[in-house]
Amino acid sequence: MHLRVPKLNLPGFGRILRCFWPEIRKQKLLLAGSFSALIAETALRLLEPWPLKYIFDTVILPQSGAVLPAPLAGAEPTVVLTALALGLVAIAALRAGAAYLAVVGMSLVATQVMSEVRARLYSQIQRLSLAFHSRHKSGDLIARVTSDTERLREVTVTAALPLLTNFLTLFGMLAVMFWLNFELALLAAAILPVFLVSTVRLTGRIHKVARTQRRREGAMAASAAESIGAIKVVQALSLQGLLERSFKRDNLKSLKEGERAQQLAAGLERTVELLVGAAIALVLWRGAQLVLERALTPGDLLVFVTYLKTAFKPMRYLAKYTGQIAKATASGERVVEVIDSVPDVRDLPGAVEAPPLTGAIRFEGVSFGYQPGSPILEDLDFTIEPGERIALVGPSGGGKSTLASLILRLYDPSAGRVLIDGRDARSYKLDSLRRQVSIVLQESVLFAVSVRDNIAYGAPGTTGVEVEAAARLANAHSFIEALPQGYDTILGERGASLSGGQRQRIAIARAAVRRSPIVVLDEPTVGLDGASEQAVNEALERLTHGCTTILISHDLQAACSAERIFFIEAGRLVEQGSPTELLRAGGRYAALYRCQVPAAASGKP
Numbered sequence: 001m002h003l004r005v006p007k008l009n010l011p012g013f014g015r016i017l018r019c020f021w022p023e024i025r026k027q028k029l030l031l032a033g034s035f036s037a038l039i040a041e042t043a044l045r046l047l048e049p050w051p052l053k054y055i056f057d058t059v060i061l062p063q064s065g066a067v068l069p070a071p072l073a074g075a076e077p078t079v080v081l082t083a084l085a086l087g088l089v090a091i092a093a094l095r096a097g098a099a100y101l102a103v104v105g106m107s108l109v110a111t112q113v114m115s116e117v118r119a120r121l122y123s124q125i126q127r128l129s130l131a132f133h134s135r136h137k138s139g140d141l142i143a144r145v146t147s148d149t150e151r152l153r154e155v156t157v158t159a160a161l162p163l164l165t166n167f168l169t170l171f172g173m174l175a176v177m178f179w180l181n182f183e184l185a186l187l188a189a190a191i192l193p194v195f196l197v198s199t200v201r202l203t204g205r206i207h208k209v210a211r212t213q214r215r216r217e218g219a220m221a222a223s224a225a226e227s228i229g230a231i232k233v234v235q236a237l238s239l240q241g242l243l244e245r246s247f248k249r250d251n252l253k254s255l256k257e258g259e260r261a262q263q264l265a266a267g268l269e270r271t272v273e274l275l276v277g278a279a280i281a282l283v284l285w286r287g288a289q290l291v292l293e294r295a296l297t298p299g300d301l302l303v304f305v306t307y308l309k310t311a312f313k314p315m316r317y318l319a320k321y322t323g324q325i326a327k328a329t330a331s332g333e334r335v336v337e338v339i340d341s342v343p344d345v346r347d348l349p350g351a352v353e354a355p356p357l358t359g360a361i362r363f364e365g366v367s368f369g370y371q372p373g374s375p376i377l378e379d380l381d382f383t384i385e386p387g388e389r390i391a392l393v394g395p396s397g398g399g400k401s402t403l404a405s406l407i408l409r410l411y412d413p414s415a416g417r418v419l420i421d422g423r424d425a426r427s428y429k430l431d432s433l434r435r436q437v438s439i440v441l442q443e444s445v446l447f448a449v450s451v452r453d454n455i456a457y458g459a460p461g462t463t464g465v466e467v468e469a470a471a472r473l474a475n476a477h478s479f480i481e482a483l484p485q486g487y488d489t490i491l492g493e494r495g496a497s498l499s500g501g502q503r504q505r506i507a508i509a510r511a512a513v514r515r516s517p518i519v520v521l522d523e524p525t526v527g528l529d530g531a532s533e534q535a536v537n538e539a540l541e542r543l544t545h546g547c548t549t550i551l552i553s554h555d556l557q558a559a560c561s562a563e564r565i566f567f568i569e570a571g572r573l574v575e576q577g578s579p580t581e582l583l584r585a586g587g588r589y590a591a592l593y594r595c596q597v598p599a600a601a602s603g604k605p
């Protein structure tokens with residue numbers, strides 16, 4: 001019956017336990033050891049008031065008629081007193097030892113389980129597809145990996161463990177109380193239903209507040225991460241004041257929710273104290289009558305009252321820690337939500353390792369939308385031969401980058417198929433496919449590690465010689481050598497310590513170490529000055545030599561370097577052909593070209 005109280009959050013608890021079970025199972029020996037220590041502690045706690053009872057019943061009030069246990073029966077009162085006092089010390093010492101082992105063991109279990117869960121969560125976040133990441137903010141995900149897992153670990157040790165100990169004690173003591181005197185035990189247990197009703201009501205509300213607060217903290221971490229990540233833009237646009245005000249508002253709301261949860265928990269704690277007080281008064285009132293009627297010894301009544309105070313401690317604990325446990329459950333749910341998410345793009349059953357690809361790409365009736373019901377690409381049909389160079393051009397928002405991300409399998413089409421070397425891209429193992437596609441973006445992201453590592457990230461296992469060769473290919477070797485520590489120079493976050501053109505050339509070197517047959521270039525020279533653009537273009541020329549190349553560009557003159565041009569508008573392939581063919585055809589591409597390059601009205605690209 002008493003177990004119904006923590007069951008309040010059981011759907012959450014159950015899900016969390018199920019999710020963490022693989023990690024918990026690994027700690028079963030340590031868990032069993034700690035649990036045994038916990039049982040021993042409980043048993044010793046049950047024994048604690050008994051020496052006092054015997055001192056009362058046999059030394060102070062020998063007329064009570066109580067009988068001493070066998071070894072002490074008939075002994076001198078001073079001997080009995082000394083033995084019982086020593087027994088009291090022994091029980092306390094053993095109980096302290098058992099409690100120490102239980103706490104140390106359980107915290108070891110919690111630390112190990114949570115560090116493994118944290119690692120699993122991190123790798124899951126890395127693996128979840130872009131569709132998931134565009135729904136969740138990075139700061140919120142970071143909060144899940146760091147503070148949510150930490151809160152779970154902490155609360156397991158500081159709240160859940162004491163609760164478990166005390167619930168075991170409650171059961172043990174109630175059993176002994178019923179054995180000692182049924183009527184009195186029934187009186188003591190009478191407060192349980194009242195307690196249950198008020199706890200159920202209040203814990204539900206506390207849990208709700210805690211969940212809202214945790215969600216808000218996640219959102220705050222997300223906005224902090226977003227603005228700190230874009231500090232240059234924030235300062236350039238003088239957005240500090242605006243962002244500070246909105247952060248303060250959320251912070252205050254979170255604080256108020258925290259206060260509310262604390263108020264509710266404090267209210268619950270006081271209710272429990274009142275109930276325990278009433279129960280003790282009731283037991284004393286009836287117990288004293290039973291002692292006078294000689295149906296109970298004074299020592300028994302002493303055991304009863306001591307038990308009652310200790311036995312109802314779990315209730316106080318429950319009240320005190322309900323807020324914490326509710327918050328931890330909310331944290332646990334946030335962790336489980338991510339771990340249980342199934343990546344939209346994943347290896348399908350029977351997926352095979354992609355063999356070395358030639359780079360043939362075919363779209364068959366491909367449609368795709370980020371949200372169901374709003375298509376971004378519609379019914380695309382085309383073939384790209386191995387080693388062919390294709391330029392994707394067309395108005396902004398037409399779907400060019402989206403099309404390229406389908407080749408990388410960052411998303412899967414909602415209809416139709418993308419075939420790579422004649423096989424559905426979904427039939428290959430994801431990693432083996434992506435390893436054979438290189439990508440250079442408009443804003444290449446570099447990591448805050450050495451230049452060498454940034455390049456080697458392109459293909460794990462790359463040697464120093466290969467890194468240098470790739471840097472030479474990317475026109476980056478000489479400027480890297482001129483950096484303070486050459487290839488060992490550690491870059492600022494996102495490569496902030498380099499110029500745009502330098503970042504691009506390192507990104508090209510990173511793409512080069514992959515030696516992949518397919519290369520996607522998404523506006524790689526936008527924003528570069530003439531000299532940088534030329535250096536980057538030379539590097540790209542060498543990178544894409546002999547590869548199937550998809551160039552996304554708004555620069556129609558640059559697009560003319562392609563063998564074929566695909567004009568993408570509103571998610572449809574409206575024109576395709578060689579630059580000369582398209583100009584002659586006088587369609588959408590020719591009109592745009594003449595706008596951009598008026599001198600080309602002659603029709604020659």
Ligand SMILES: Nc1ncnc2c1ncn2[C@@H]1O[C@H](COP(=O)(O)OP(=O)(O)OP(=O)(O)O)[C@@H](O)[C@H]1O
Binds near residue numbers: 134370371376396
């Ligand atoms: N992650 C996303 N979630 C939802 N919609 C998106 C997402 N990425 C792009 N879109 C939408 O898809 C459409 C096509 O975007 P896409 O970036 O593919 O176009 P584009 O032709 O490459 O544009 P640009 O030339 O400006 O780079 C746009 O309307 C854009 O708003």
